[in-house]
Amino acid sequence: MPFPILTTIVFLPALGAVVLALLPRPGDRLVRYTAATFTFITFILTLLLFQSFDQKLGTMQFRERVPWISSLNINFDLGVDGLSLTMVLLMGILGFLAVLISWKVEKRVREYFIWLLLLEMGVLGVFLSLDLVLFFLFWEVELMPMYMLISIWGTGRKEYSATKFVLYTLTGSAFMFAGILVLYFSTGQFDMTVLSAMRLSENGFPREILPAAAVFFLLFAAFAVKLPIFPLHTWLPDAHTDAPTAVSVILAGILLKMGGYGMMRLNISIFPGVARDYAPLLVLIAVIGVLYGAAVTLRQRDLKRMIAYSSVSHMGYVLLGIFALSPVSLTGATLQMFSHGVVTGLLFAMVGLVYDKTHLRDIHKLGGLSRQMPIIAVIFSIAGLASLGLPGTSGFAAEFLVFLGSFQSQAFPGIQLYTALGVLGVVLTAGYMLYMLQKVLYGEPKPEFDDTRDADFLERVPIFALTALIIAVGLYPASLTNVISLGVMPIVGRLGF
Numbered sequence: 001m002p003f004p005i006l007t008t009i010v011f012l013p014a015l016g017a018v019v020l021a022l023l024p025r026p027g028d029r030l031v032r033y034t035a036a037t038f039t040f041i042t043f044i045l046t047l048l049l050f051q052s053f054d055q056k057l058g059t060m061q062f063r064e065r066v067p068w069i070s071s072l073n074i075n076f077d078l079g080v081d082g083l084s085l086t087m088v089l090l091m092g093i094l095g096f097l098a099v100l101i102s103w104k105v106e107k108r109v110r111e112y113f114i115w116l117l118l119l120e121m122g123v124l125g126v127f128l129s130l131d132l133v134l135f136f137l138f139w140e141v142e143l144m145p146m147y148m149l150i151s152i153w154g155t156g157r158k159e160y161s162a163t164k165f166v167l168y169t170l171t172g173s174a175f176m177f178a179g180i181l182v183l184y185f186s187t188g189q190f191d192m193t194v195l196s197a198m199r200l201s202e203n204g205f206p207r208e209i210l211p212a213a214a215v216f217f218l219l220f221a222a223f224a225v226k227l228p229i230f231p232l233h234t235w236l237p238d239a240h241t242d243a244p245t246a247v248s249v250i251l252a253g254i255l256l257k258m259g260g261y262g263m264m265r266l267n268i269s270i271f272p273g274v275a276r277d278y279a280p281l282l283v284l285i286a287v288i289g290v291l292y293g294a295a296v297t298l299r300q301r302d303l304k305r306m307i308a309y310s311s312v313s314h315m316g317y318v319l320l321g322i323f324a325l326s327p328v329s330l331t332g333a334t335l336q337m338f339s340h341g342v343v344t345g346l347l348f349a350m351v352g353l354v355y356d357k358t359h360l361r362d363i364h365k366l367g368g369l370s371r372q373m374p375i376i377a378v379i380f381s382i383a384g385l386a387s388l389g390l391p392g393t394s395g396f397a398a399e400f401l402v403f404l405g406s407f408q409s410q411a412f413p414g415i416q417l418y419t420a421l422g423v424l425g426v427v428l429t430a431g432y433m434l435y436m437l438q439k440v441l442y443g444e445p446k447p448e449f450d451d452t453r454d455a456d457f458l459e460r461v462p463i464f465a466l467t468a469l470i471i472a473v474g475l476y477p478a479s480l481t482n483v484i485s486l487g488v489m490p491i492v493g494r495l496g497f
Contacts, residue, residue, distance in 0.1 A: 046092030083487030172225035179218030201273030227259030240308035245352030253345035289316030294428035329405025368445030
């Protein structure tokens with residue numbers, strides 16, 4: 001029997017949480033090292049999975065399928081393709097680095113790392129599930145860890161922000177669950193691969209309960225909230241602002257990507273005809289999100305809220321790439337999800353360091369920090385330049401593919417105009433990012449920060465790692481795009497262009 005690597009990857013963080021819970025009166029140091037050990041092993045396994053993935057096959061690989069509830073045709077079904085593999089690798093990287101970023105947490109340390117490990121388990125399960133019930137269960141699992149991490153270890157209006165996050169997500173989940181039930185009662189299937197092969201929007205349901213478009217949007221509602229798209233984004237700035245640094249890194253880095261992944265895995269794969277029909281509307285919403293998010297970002301004074309609103313804008317690029325429905329745009333959207341996870345994760349890590357050193361996040365009260373914190377200033381600058389799409393960084397490679405694929409798309413007439421409008425978001429991003437970097441790092445030095453210290457060795461490890469990844473992907477994006485395209489091509493094949 002082959003080694004169940006996918007099951008191990010999903011449940012190893014949960015095993016770590018159980019170990020932490022059972023440790024008799026552990027010291028904080030032991031808790032930290034235990035959490036780091038389990039997340040590091042998980043990260044290594046995701047690297048091995050990436051290395052072992054056979055690009056010549058290009059299909060769903062390492063599949064692990066065991067009957068679970070046979071009477072309802074529900075299976076414990078895991079698998080990975082080029083689309084999910086990229087997201088699993090991203091979670092492996094960010095899961096380990098989040099533990100390092102959290103190393104100096106002092107409040108209820110054991111509980112904190114237990115919730116962080118359970119959060120990683122839930123996210124990994126979402127990206128590897130091929131059964132809709134299993135997918136939904138993992139989708140819900142991440143809610144409680146996020147709520148606890150924000151409401152206990154956050155700042156400001158932390159209980160309000162955590163509750164708002166849960167209410168928004170649960171509302172979307174209710175629509176998704178209704179859509180899953182309609183799919184089951186119409187087809188008798190929970191298997192995503194079987195449902196995708198049915199081409200329901202063209203061939204119709206065996207037992208139709210709702211039109212295909214209605215089921216499409218029931219599923220889409222949950223993913224639209226999670227991505228999030230305008231105007232369902234209002235939970236995001238509050239959650240980011242009040243979450244602890246490592247949780248903001250996970251939230252921006254990988255949780256938002258569950259929305260984009262779900263759109264590609266379920267909406268387009270199962271309902272390609274509906275995706276074609278509604279592409280003009282969804283691309284319009286994407287462009288509005290890009291421009292609205294960038295415009296609102298220009299008005300922010302709080303560093304965390306600024307980066308949170310910039311995420312709304314950048315997730316608009318993901319939505320644009322997805323519903324441009326071309327091979328290049330879908331590949332670009334997936335690369336954008338990976339790049340945004342690394343770049344914005346690094347930005348939130350840098351904001352956390354600035355706040356820890358200065359106890360300030362107000363752009364207008366900071367200034368000239370490059371003199372006291374040269375390493376932080378350099379890494380912060382690289383992250384900002386990657387966010388605005390500087391050539392040589394992952395941000396440029398991802399946005400270039402999104403715009404190129406969207407402009408060449410044949411999804412509907414006039415998409416070139418929408419793409420041109422979306423490009424304006426890059427200009428706005430350059431405006432607010434360069435202004436922020438100049439104001440915070442390179443402005444007039446302020447005497448109250450003269451004794452401020454730079455990042456120490458432990459703080460440098462995660463930010464150097466993320467910086468190296470940004471540059472590596474920017475210089476050689478084919479390391480990811482070759483794999484991503486293997487997951488994208490079957491989806492494009494169903495669209496029939």
